[in-house]
Each structure stands twice: as C-alpha cells, then as structure tokens.
Amino acid sequence: MDPIFEDIFGSGELRKEWFEQVIQDALVVSLLGNYSDFGKIGVSAFELTAARHGVTVGESDFSRVVTAMKSLPPHPEVQAQLERLKGHGVPMFTLTNSPPALVAAQLENGEISSYFDQQISVDAVQAFKPAEKVYKHAESELGVDASDIWLVAAHNWDTSGAISAGWNAAFVSRPGKALSRLDGKPAIIGDSLVEVVDQLLEIFAAE
16 A cells, blocks of 8 residues: 555655554544544545645545555465464454455455454444454354454554453564553464464364
C-alpha cells in the first residue's frame, strides 16, 4: 500500500501514520460508546492525515486504499502454517476490527478463506478490540470457554485485550512490532508464524 500513499501524499511513510490514527479513533469511539464502522473511521483518519500535511484528497483516493486492502497478500509463511494447524484438526476463526465484507475479500483474495471455520464481526457489539465485550461476544459465538481460545496477533493491544478477557494469546513479533511493559504477557512469542505454530502444536500435543 505504500506506493499509493507515496502517490497521494508524497510519502509512503504516511501509511503508518494513517493506520495509527485509525486505531486511535477506533479506541476513542469504543470508549465513548459512539460506534462507527471501521470503514468510516478509515475515511475520517485518511482525511485527518491529509489535513495535517496540507494535502487535498477525495473519495476516489480512499477508494484506492480500500481496493488495495482487499487484495493485500498474507505474509509468505501464513498459508503453510494454516495448513499445518488444519492438518492437526485445530478449528480456526477470524476476529478483526475490519468490516465483514472487507475481511471476506481479504481472505478470499489471499486464498486462505477455506482454513477458517467462522468469521466473527465486531459490528454485533458496536465496539472494537481490545474492548472486552468483543472477546466475550466471540466466546458466545464459538460456544467455548475463554481458557480454550487462543488469539494469534501481531498487535500488542489485541493480545493484551485477549489476555484481559481470559484468553490465551500468541504474539507474532514481526519487524516493527513489540510488546510494552504495560501489556499482558502472551504465553507464546515468536518472530514469525512458523515459530508460533511450532509452539502451539507442542502445547496441543501435550493436552
């Protein structure tokens, strides 16, 4: 997506600033009980980023971002690791802040939708992760106890939210991702999904 931000803003680095603004705004509306779907928050954050840098943007500019998000490829090791988990009979689901249609498109375009048994949306509870009620809603949808659920993520706020809700968590410490001293400590930490899945399968084999 960086080339799109380079073309619109003159710097691909502003993609990171935009996404950080999206996360901040999602947290704010969740705390205030003033829910707006992730797509609208994305537009607002895009416009705010543009205003900060004196750039004029229109709907067509953000449409380019959405189109790119739908076709983002998964990290290179993802498909093989999902195959490993599925081969061991591990049921899998998605729980993201993104709108259901966007998630479905991403999974389909990334050729990994078949690995997931269920896609759970935050829309049902009108709040975004890491709000506890999001994880509690997922528990209800899955029909399992919190202690039997593992959340795998590369965002520290997500793993911390899951841990706070009583879930198990595995953190993928990809480049640029890290845990802070304020975060709950995930039971598994790996530099890639390969390392995380190795540890998960060891745990499942011992149960």
